[in-house]
Amino acid sequence: MTSLDDVAKAAGVSAATVSRALSGRGNVSTSTRAKILKVAAELDYVASSAASSLASGRMRNLGVIMPELHRWFFNTVLTGISDEATSAGYDVTLYNVTGDPEVRREIFSAFLRRRRVDAVVVVALELSEWEELELKRLGIPVVIIGGTSGTLPGVAIDDLAITELAAAHLLDLGHEVLGFIGGAERFDADYKVPSQRREGFDQALRRRGLQTDPALIGEADFTIPGGFHAARQLLGMPGTGMTGLVAASDEMAIGAVLAARELGIRVPEDLSVVGIDGHELGGLFELTTVDQHAQSQGSTAAKLILATVESGGTHPENMDLSFDLLVRRSTAKAPGALPV
Amino acid sequence: MTSLDDVAKAAGVSAATVSRALSGRGNVSTSTRAKILKVAAELDYVASSAASSLASGRMRNLGVIMPELHRWFFNTVLTGISDEATSAGYDVTLYNVTGDPEVRREIFSAFLRRRRVDAVVVVALELSEWEELELKRLGIPVVIIGGTSGTLPGVAIDDLAITELAAAHLLDLGHEVLGFIGGAERFDADYKVPSQRREGFDQALRRRGLQTDPALIGEADFTIPGGFHAARQLLGMPGTGMTGLVAASDEMAIGAVLAARELGIRVPEDLSVVGIDGHELGGLFELTTVDQHAQSQGSTAAKLILATVESGGTHPENMDLSFDLLVRRSTAKAPGALPV
């Protein structure tokens, strides 16, 4: 293993100068730097991260805490974070907080405290008070994506507004009896997005002087099968007059489309379905959705927090992210509605 | 930040003894250890990973190299690895090798060489000769999941056999004209699984004295939309007599089921479809599949390589993983076939 000293000797300078030349901190003459760079390349030198970290306190490592990896939102955000971190020269250490509370506790009380990361991004995790405290105690920048925290900075879409937009799209098309499939408390207990989205739906109706019909609210776990079962139940009820359905995630919306097909209900002729996410499968199902640009949420958060780290800051700004209605073919004018 | 010395002072022993007590290496009397543990807990001491790594050469960190995170196989394997690593007290550092060759090169030539990880698991990546060399040069254990390497140890299913099993299931049901949807060279160029699976399909037919009909081979990229389009084309051809379809992944199989539905082809009455994977969505589509236990591939590989690390070994054993036929309702006896 070639070390800093090897490079220093080979280049005929001191270790200090090599360090300065390679890290770019401090002054080194152009010619000396050039020679050091050349020698380092020849010797194929790569600095030991442990030594460098110990001496400098900088880890060049970004921690990411996630509750799961299967659902589209999570792995998409992670991809965004990873790409951004890599291009900034940072490693990413993944802490997959499973359902096991022991493990979860352990991650906050031990893993994170080894000071292996310069910053951490928390994805869609509702943190307990104790967990927020632990995070703050780390003394490093933290940013939350798609979750909420009273005291930690976050990068997020406005879940209420995004759902209101989805519902408003249906209302604009003349639909008056809308159903909704969202989360239930029994799923995702530590994740507030579901209730926000539900609230957005209600608000959209309220704004038009309509009222939410509790019978048309389905509950599911944000997955395709979940949406399928919830939709089948909703669509199976006779005489509801429902012509539009808002799903709080694209996966549930896709499940709903599948359920409609199974029941012989045509989309969009008989039922308009709109989702939220911008899931990559949306295209296949011609799903109208509100794209929340998940990958860019990841890269934005990473960029933000890495900038904070590099600038020696500790508290990045909060940031509201954009979303766009993406109209495809799963939504259409309500039957009998007046032309828009 | 409380340090080892703080604990040592508070416990009235030397730093060396604290280190031994906390790490479990070397002899410490039961009473001394108990006191140290108590003091450490009180002071809320957590060792600095950088210092510990620098001094010991151990990182307690497992590197994972993956080409993507979206597809089910990858995030499922990653979940398995992460769970296992966490419970062994290891962090996992994720290297998401994107399509960009620059980035890929950088990961092998710089990121991995910082010696931040004790071992690395490579997931479904066909490595170039140079990359294998770089990996070996790291001097740490490496294991490959779902890829192939002449010289690096791997944990994998037999892709040929798993596909043969899927096809044999259809043949056993009396189907004689089978289609296949697999990978194409233009997708996944650096990933040999597709060709292995194709070969397994051919072999199953050959064993029964049948021949692969090139017209019934569809090409796709292992995703649902890919499978959908390939199947639509296959199923749209008139007069093929095809009654069974093998897809090289569950996602493609699901796409095929959707395509069949769209074309008014009933599954399984008119067409039996079998996939490979054990994808979580399989249940919703009643998909018969061969489960390759992806999550346990991840945990098995992690367990294997961490054991190798802890034992000071360098080269874990190769390991062949099991798979099971999981019969659901997407496959049935061929129309007019004799009772089995």
Added chain:
DNA sequence: CCCCATACTGGAAGCGCTTGCACTCAGGAC
């Protein structure tokens, strides 16, 4: 011509652990 920034560079002191070595002290074998 002298003085003093300014630009470079090297020396050396850590960063916070781990571990080889030396030492003490018992207890068991003779």
Added chain:
DNA sequence: GTCCTGAGTGCAAGCGCTTCCAGTATGGGG
């Protein structure tokens, strides 16, 4: 009672970098 063994402990030397500080040129200003 003597010798040996091994458990238990502390000392101190690193691990391979970073960075503060001091020292040496160099060049411009006065």
